[in-house]
Every structure is written in C-alpha cells, then in structure tokens.
Amino acid sequence: MDLKSTKASPILPDPAPINESRPGIHSSLFPYSQSGPSFSTSGPLIQRKKPAKLDDVQSNDWLDAMKSSSPPHKKAIDLMNRYPSTLKSFETIMDRARNRKLVMFLDYDGTLSPIVDDPDLAFMSNDMRFALKGVAKYFPTAIINGRSRNKEYELVGLKELYYAGSHGMDIMFLMRDTLSKNHRNYVKSTDHAGKDVNLFQPAIEFLPMINEVVKNLFEILKDIKGAKVENHKFCVFVHYHNVDENGWPVIAQYVHDILKDYPRLRLTHRRKVLEVRPMIDWNKGKAVEFLLESEVRFSNRHDVLPIYIGDDKTDEDAFKVLKKRNCGYGILVCNIPKESNTVSSLRDTAEVIRIQG
Numbered sequence: 417m418d419l420k421s422t423k424a425s426p427i428l429p430d431p432a433p434i435n436e437s438r439p440g441i442h443s444s445l446f447p448y449s450q451s452g453p454s455f456s457t458s459g460p461l462i463q464r465k466k467p468a469k470l471d472d473v474q475s476n477d478w479l480d481a482m483k484s485s486s487p488p489h490k491k492a493i494d495l496m497n498r499y500p501s502t503l504k505s506f507e508t509i510m511d512r513a514r515n516r517k518l519v520m521f522l523d524y525d526g527t528l529s530p531i532v533d534d535p536d537l538a539f540m541s542n543d544m545r546f547a548l549k550g551v552a553k554y555f556p557t558a559i560i561n562g563r564s565r566n567k568e569y570e571l572v573g574l575k576e577l578y579y580a581g582s583h584g585m586d587i588m589f590l591m592r593d594t595l596s597k598n599h600r601n602y603v604k605s606t607d608h609a610g611k612d613v614n615l616f617q618p619a620i621e622f623l624p625m626i627n628e629v630v631k632n633l634f635e636i637l638k639d640i641k642g643a644k645v646e647n648h649k650f651c652v653f654v655h656y657h658n659v660d661e662n663g664w665p666v667i668a669q670y671v672h673d674i675l676k677d678y679p680r681l682r683l684t685h686r687r688k689v690l691e692v693r694p695m696i697d698w699n700k701g702k703a704v705e706f707l708l709e710s711e712v713r714f715s716n717r718h719d720v721l722p723i724y725i726g727d728d729k730t731d732e733d734a735f736k737v738l739k740k741r742n743c744g745y746g747i748l749v750c751n752i753p754k755e756s757n758t759v760s761s762l763r764d765t766a767e768v769i770r771i772q773g
C-alpha cells in the first residue's frame with residue numbers, strides 16, 4: 417500500500433440530504449447511504465418506551481433483512497467443485513512459499529473458533545492455540561476480526577501475534593517512527609507484554625459517538641430477553657440469536673430509533689446480529705494492506721506471500737485485496753456454497769488446525 421494513502425483520512429465526506437424515496441426509515445441505515453444532519457456528539461435523548469407502532473421497520477426492509485440474514489442452519493453440502501479443498505493444494509502453496517516471506521492473516525469467529533449462539537462462549541481449542549503458536553514462531557501472524565482488539569487478545573492469548581480489532585479499525589503494530597509522526601489516527605501505546613507499539617485507529621473520531629450508541633443500546637434493550645449488546649470499541653453488535661422471533665420487530669425498531677440520530681453510522685445485517693459501525697472507507701482488506709506495508713514493507717517486495725483465512729462476508733474485502741494484487745492465497749472456511757473471492761476452502765476449524773500443523 418502506498419504509505420501516503422494511509423495519511424489521507426479514510427473518513428467519508430459528510431452525507432448528503434435524506435433520501436426521500438425511502439419513507440419511514442432513515443437512509444443512513446443503508447450501507448454507505450447518504451443522509452441528513454451533521455456529526456452529533458451530544459447524542460439523542462433515549463426514552464425507554466415500547467415502540468408504539470413498528471411502522472418504520474415493517475414498512476421497510478429491516479425485518480426481511482433480519483430474516484434473510486438469519487436462515488436456519490443449512491445441511492453441509494459438498495463444496496469441492498466450487499472451492500476445492502486447500503488441504504489438496506497445500507503442497508503447491510508450500511512450494512510457492514519456499515524462499516518467500518509468508519505472512520499469515522486469520523479471522524477469529526468461524527475460523528479459529530466454531531460459530532456458537534452465545535458469542536461469550538466462542539472459545540478456540542488448545543489444539544488451535546498450539547497450532548497458531550507454531551505458525552507465529554516462523555511467520556508474522558495477525559488476527560483480524562470484528563471484535564475489539566482487547567477481546568481478541570483475551571480469547572487468543574498469544575503475545576507473539578498482531579491484533580487488528582473492530583474489523584481492522586484498531587490495528588496494533590510495531591513502532592515505525594516514519595509512520596507514526598503527527599497523525600491523528602496514530603496512537604502510541606504498549607502491548608500486553610508492556611512493549612511500545614503503535615495503534616492505527618482510522619475511526620478514532622467516532623469513538624464518542626459509538627460510546628453514546630452503546631450506552632443507549634444497553635439501556636433500551638436491557639429488558640428484552642435474550643438480546644445482547646456487544647461493545648467492540650469501534651463497532652457495536654446487537655445479537656438476537658436467543659430472542660424469540662416475535663421480539664425481532666421490537667429490537668429492530670429500537671435500534672432504528674437510536675440510529676436515526678446518527679447519520680454517520682451504518683448498519684449491516686449479519687446472521688442474527690445487527691452491526692453498527694462508522695461510515696468510513698476502511699475494512700479488513702485495508703487492514704491487510706496496512707499491516708503488509710507497515711510490517712514487511714510489502715510494496716517494494718515480490719517475495720512476500722500473504723495467506724488470509726476467514727469465513728465471513730467481511731473477510732471478502734481481504735480476499736479481494738489479495739486477488740487484485742494477484743498475490744498470496746485467500747482461503748474460505750465454509751461448508752455451504754456461497755460466493756467468494758477465494759479459490760480454495762477449508763470446511764471447519766478442524767481443517768484450519770490441520771493446515772497450520
């Protein structure tokens with residue numbers, strides 16, 4: 417990545433006026449949408465009352481999106497024609513890795529730990545930890561996930577890794593004075609071993625706003641049985657895995673009511689999770705480019721072989737970067753057919769352990 421480009425702000429320009437063609441729902445609730453009022457840090461007044469009508473979410477796509485993002489678990493289908501098993505091409509990958517600097521990127525949820533209904537119980541196995549430690553001994557290894565950086569570290573617990581939390585909006589990397597001087601998105605800090613590190617936080621100006629939203633969501637959803645709000649520093653997640661489907665419209669309306677006052681935050685639908693994050697041009701792919709550049713000075717080197725293993729839609733941004741640069745390998749962890757920018761796949765976390773072993 418061109419270093420100069422990291423100095424340009426990834427913050428998207430102020431949104432345009434409200435989209436009148438979507439009555440009843442604020443257009444900021446659609447990805448990269450355009451919408452009204454300017455940046456507010458004072459925050460809306462949240463009144464904890466049951467939404468009288470559910471017009472906003474019912475007359476729009478919210479409920480449909482919640483349902484279609486949360487289908488019942490499908491039976492595993494053979495993916496081998498579409499994305500052949502990485503286990504089969506592993507020798508080829510290792511051949512290409514000879515005389516090159518391999519750099520490993522991994523997602524956490526669904527990649528290092530199996531997907532479970534309660535996000536607090538998404539632990540990785542000791543076998544996985546052991547395998548990961550083995551990889552990190554020889555190659556720079558980074559975890560890039562939607563959770564907060566601290567949470568990632570708490571779950572993985574290996575000091576020798578790089579951690580990029582909040583979908584890459586909170587990257588910890590080693591000191592490079594040339595990179596870190598006088599930029600508002602760089603923060604000096606220390607890692608878990610007390611070593612000096614830099615943080616790159618492209619959404620740092622959104623922090624007060626996100627904190628307000630977290631507070632309001634906790635307050636308004638606290639009595640909804642099964643609803644869970646997760647604060648992941650630069651993103652917030654509302655899980656409704658354990659909420660009865662009749663309660664989904666109420667959750668949708670509450671979240672909608674809060675977000676309509678924050679046009680610079682966007683909402684995405686994931687499987688039984690609503691996700692709120694800053695509307696900035698930054699994602700896991702940009703985080704990969706950033707780490708490759710800051711840690712291995714990638715742009716001047718042809719001997720670097722990045723491998724990215726992930727299972728989620730958000731990992732596709734990283735797969736796309738590798739594909740566009742025509743370098744390295746994106747590996748999809750998946751046991752159902754879906755569109756992806758990878759060329760090979762692993763079925764589950766057990767296979768992720770195998771290729772690291």
Ligand SMILES: O=P(O)(O)OC[C@H]1O[C@H](O[C@H]2O[C@H](CO)[C@@H](O)[C@H](O)[C@H]2O)[C@H](O)[C@@H](O)[C@@H]1O
Pocket residue numbers: 523524525526530531532533534535536538560561562563646648653657686687688689727728730731
């Ligand atoms: O980095 P990602 O792969 O995009 O995932 C980030 C999210 O991970 C967690 O949610 C996912 O795993 C949960 C535990 O297995 C599961 O319950 C949920 O359905 C998955 O979406 C985490 O809870 C979220 O806050 C993260 O955003």
